[in-house]
Amino acid sequence: MRDRISAVSLAVLAVGLPAAARAEGPPSEIRIGQTMPYSGPASAYGVIGRVEAAYIDMINDKGGINGRKVKFISLDDAYSPPKTVEQTRRLVEQDEVMAVFGTVGTPTNLAVHKYLNNKKVPQLFVSTGATIWTEFKKYPWTIGWLPDYESEAKIYAKYVLKERPNGKIAILYQNDDSGRDYLRGFKAGLGADNAKRMIVAEASYQVSDATVDSQILTLQASGADVLFTHATPKFGAQAIRKVYEIGWKPLQLISTNSNTIAGTLAPAGLEKAQGLISAFILKDPSDSRWHNQPDYQAYLALLKKYAPTVDDKDSWAAYGYIAAQGLVKVLEQCGDDLSRENIMKQARNMDFTPGMLLPGIKAHTSPDNGYPPIKSMQLSRFEGTNWKPTGEVISGD
Template identity: 30%
Template structure:
């Protein structure tokens, strides 16, 4: 995937989620997933309609609001070059504000009213969890969820849902393995979002360090920007390394709050979810000096690596189709999702059906900008299984060390040695 500002900026970036509720029933599927193009929802002879829910506003908007425009820009690039088997991709983006109640309403609209072919890259653990059963009932492909929750990897329970980024337990294991080797004997603590994001991350960390290897464990909720008690607890416990499962606003808030307490300067190792330097420096403003030395894993090339062919491709697309938006890891994320989606649609064939798309993803074998392997199969819907550590030095975030891979079970963290893939000459996947 996939980073306090001056005090006022952070508070603005962390606006509380609006409390709401939505009672929903599960209608029968609007149509069979099979059939001719004319009878497949969201598919015509000239068009494929996809939809998503994204936090374009609200507490998770910082950074993440750039993802869907980047995906859409890549689709427009593909459309301008002939589309997918002659069809152009139309991408409908709904703003849920990172509010689960909004997500349910908007996803139902996309499926029942807009008749999308698939839901793509819906963002957020608390938000997307609430639509899993509905999408299953409707037999809608639920592709490449923008969250590392292990909930997406339940092919028997949710056969149409697939993850994208490394799940949070895989990431937790990779971070903990790095911390164990790099900071031996130091006091390690954990800060986690109070949902599957934080819980799965901690589970991975404890698989490597043991429950006793994490001295202090704290949680936060996105509706409360006062995390001073949590940071004070870390300081009192003598934490030397803090691993955090935090969205960008709360990564920035954690660093800024620690700095205000004085005398507390642990090594911060956030999840890739909240570690993009461009996003964090924007939140921190003049306080971006606090990011120096920040260490975090990543599963895509770092956006500042101008020598990387994927960065070069995405910068070109970004300039031509995304208004030349400030280029960062969120744009890398969005365009990689777009590239992977086109790969899957091409693999599904010209006679496009929902079942055919699911089978195409399960067949696996995808290679693109991801530094580690995709794990897709009929029995594994989890997504990318490898990561590489990165560090901020002199205001530049750069990767270092080997790419490593693991699973969300008892498997070891080990080096991934396969050579990285490169994009095709025209930047569009081959069939």
Template identity: 45%
Template structure:
């Protein structure tokens, strides 16, 4: 029997005195014998019926009280079990979050145990209850707990309400012009969240400034992965910075989505299975431009001014591949460091070498300096620049719009500054987006558009994932984009990726600056991607 924990007054007995609420049935029989004698003495006429009624009432009250006590005790035990389970789950989540290969597991477990308020009595309680649960119920509970912890382990950066994404951009430093790219990404993510996010989850984009510095890129990327526990690293910009983090991310199976670099090494899907790229490779673009120059000027003396990094070396290698045996005869090369303030001396060297064609394999700042200096020297070579340096605002305006007339580049998107696209629905929509989310920025800088397109690719991948937002599935979907086109792409440009094809954009078209706008010419050139 349940021990008495309270008392009540039973006035069926004579005299009235406290009776345990959870009195035993034996005790109830004793009380009944006493009360029968007293009631019969006081109620001679109706004594029989009064006694019977009193006994029945007492039995009902005693039985009801005992049931209530049983239920109350079970509820209290259940609450204690839930509370202990809660503490254990808290300790488990803490351990799953903070246990790292570089941290002593025993120390982490002890710290989490203490922080969660867990005691041995809690563990014994949970274990004891589970021992009395039927086996199939125990298995169901274990499976449910396992699924919760599996989700925590396999879905880092993902909750019921958000998807955490990490990114680094050069908002400062020698390549700060490319910061506009990152701002374009941020603006699109803000717009996407205002539309409700992805399947009810908002995007929590953590964008850090790496200043175009490989050590900072490594530091920030490790912080994003190990500290912020983002689901993926998205759209990091720069060849040198991506080179510093690509092996770390791939070895840890972190999706390295749509890197903003055309370096050929990132297109090796077998070596970097968790990396995808977002633009045509420098090697491909370089070959297209080299062949165009060779066709336009068969006896050309070509000056190649290149950054002393993977970007510059990839472009130089592309010219070697395109020109073959004629390379040594036709090409004179000059390199520069990305940290240099000016490239005027290199321009003087190439002019003195008799070059009548000039390709500048560098960032917008250096492309602008080369165009402007050539104009100041009244040197009029055929000038070509890569698509990454073809922004009107970041390159052509500083160089001088008139001085830039005739410059050649390539593209895969509609230029919002070109009057011919003024009534295009996609460009009108982009202008409205720009006015709302990039207030005060210069729409002439197409790096904002490139960042916008980049974020739209991320949206497509996440929508393809559905509710499976594990890192493995995000990477799988990034390698499974089929015939996808954005409205701001040139007609015919499509994104197609696969297990061995990790380049998102593989088609380009040449274009020439007219003094007012970029004008495309020739055919859309397809590029084969992958290993």
């Protein structure tokens, strides 16, 4: 059984055919494009694109959407903004996609943000929670999918205020817009006076850095007993491992960017991740308590048939499954009107519950605001080999 990344993406993952060699698709074809870090420093996220392509393969095998097949073109941008620009221009100007969907990363999406809005091409359900995606009046052709990073960070800050009201906090963050969103949200969640009193150290890193070991040593030296980390999986794993190796035992909170067991915690060593706190929107596919439920069974069946080399325990695989359902829902709602204007209209008129979302969380949008479909989260603690929910579902508002 082969891993069907999609009928198109296998051929064009990194390099596509020249324009002259491309046969135009029939009028019934729905062209959707994306860029994804299949290589580079954030390649752990590549599983998202593989599962999204697998889901589209399944939909096509069932007859497509409203009688139309979806041509899903997923290109490698290596998490490099210049490459994202190059590949996105190709998708729009050569492949003539109707929308760009699910591109991963704040710096990569920012690199094509104005271009897609100027071209009036839907930038649909970007895989990043940067606050800028909520500015729908300024950028009407862009919509997020995840709770924004500032709101997520406020949830962590309020947890710290409850659990360690006299704590000394150190913060590690990626030096880009996403990291600054987390930093700003965490401070806002603490409140100005508490932030000034409790935060004793901050350190940032560049995606091009080899490790974050020196930053962890600097943060430990501050005397902090709380560590909040915003990082991609590679650097998140490094941070967890280094904290353990130097014998530092702070209360650790990590952002959603790096809470995957397969992509972050396992590479770090599960024994080193005990007690971590993070926020979730989806069911942990490695948690056996979900395994008898119909939505997990559907998810597992998809991977077994269409993406058998993907680790079904990887939470980023489950994220790709959820996001793909959002794309299909929008296209189904479009009916016969597949104009770019109607695609955006339908993206801002959603109300459904994708399979594998946690109970109490759904995807909902309305035309009068720019908030992403998913707005709520639930905190969990890592214990043993799984994340264990703690507390109630919390709105990101």
